[in-house]
Amino acid sequence: MSRFGKIGIVAWGSSSALGGTWAEVWNQYLDNRTCIRYRPEQEAWVASLAASEEKKLQQLIASNKHYQRLDRSVLLSMLAAKRAVQASPWKNEKAVGLYMGSSRGATGAWEAYFEQFQSGKSQLPPQASPLSTAGNLATHTAQYVGIRGFASDQSITCSSAVHALANAVAWLESGRYERFLAGGTEAPLTPFTIAQMKALKIYASSDLSTPYPNRSLDLDKAQNTMVLGEGSAVLALERSPDQALAWIGGLGYAREDIASMTSVSEDAIGLQTAMKNALEEAGLTSVDALVCHCPGTRLGDQSEYAAIQAVFGERMPPLTSNKWKIGHTLGASGALSLELALLMIRHQAFISVPYLNTPVLKRPIRHVMVNALGFGGNAISVILEAAC
Secondary structure (H helix, E strand, C coil): CECCECEEEEEEEEEECCECCHHHHHHHHHCCCCCCEEEHHHCEEEECCCHHHHHHHHHHHHCCHHHHHCCHHHHHHHHHHHHHHHHCCCCCCCCCEEEEECCCCCHHHHHHHHHHHHHCCCCCCCCHHHHHCCCHHHHHHHHHHCCCCCEEEECECECHHHHHHHHHHHHHHHCCCCEEEEEEEECCCCHHHHHHHHHCCCECCCCCCCCCCCCCCCCCCCCCCECEECEEEEEEEEECCCCCCEEEEEEEEEECCCCCCCCCCCCCHHHHHHHHHHHHHHCCCCCCEEECCCCCCHHHHHHHHHHHHHHHHHHCCCEECCHHHHCECHHHHHHHHHHHHHHHHHHCCCCCCCCCCCCCCCCCCCEEEEEEEECCCEEEEEEEEECC
């Protein structure tokens, strides 16, 4: 703990295939059916927004003519951040910082403008550049929420949201801010993005008979099963709050140099280091549950499992993932995994993967680790500690 005290999570907001309220999301996790659906026009499985969330997104767009030009990832960030602030005990504070993570940024807008450029039928509009850059994720979100503090975003591939959390923690521990928003957003269900994932040979097949297109954490699967999803989640962090939903107990991060295209190694030394550092900072040798990154690829899932085995050994905690439920939301995935961890702590119930024989967790859930990994060998782990 720094001289400025512990960092607590006082609220969060999200928007995804699970819904948008804490109750909706929890009820979805209690339902063993996946939110992934087949989209014929793209010949791909996807996890798009819940119908109720799509309606709210369209209402947001209709509320301001300028929002009609914003990328979907920006709008999702705005929805989630507003909910985080509304659920927090903050009262119109302006001195709040914001860090948003996204792997691809305003990908839908970029693809649309580039297609217009290639067609040669008309000149690009002047907003093409500013609205297709990553920077407008944070700036539009900060403006919408009404905060005046430091606002920035970053891309460190699929670990972007948890890296945003780590940066927010650093700002809070520095003493410069008392409150910070941090999270991730992604809207990758675009033709070009899905085509890229298919080119890597990691996307799920078009077998319409399977009840679980993404088989995250299934170490016996015969083929890759990654599926893309869209969504956003934002956490409200505070330095030494009077009331916290959970504390940031430990953080660990590492990067390994790997020659493979996806930067995945068999023993995931980088992830091992990240988990060990998080445990050391938290003063723990194990945790009560672990939310894995496990994207549903054969090598990715096996590599992470091998790393967890190497770190925990006989103290292996129960493992879970939400990729089977909402797909891989790329840069937002870490934030949505943190949402699952917060809900398990809040309800003192472990959410297992339905097609795995996970033992029933009977002990209290006090500490939950969340892993996030990304291209480039980036690995980061965070431990949430129950507040009471």
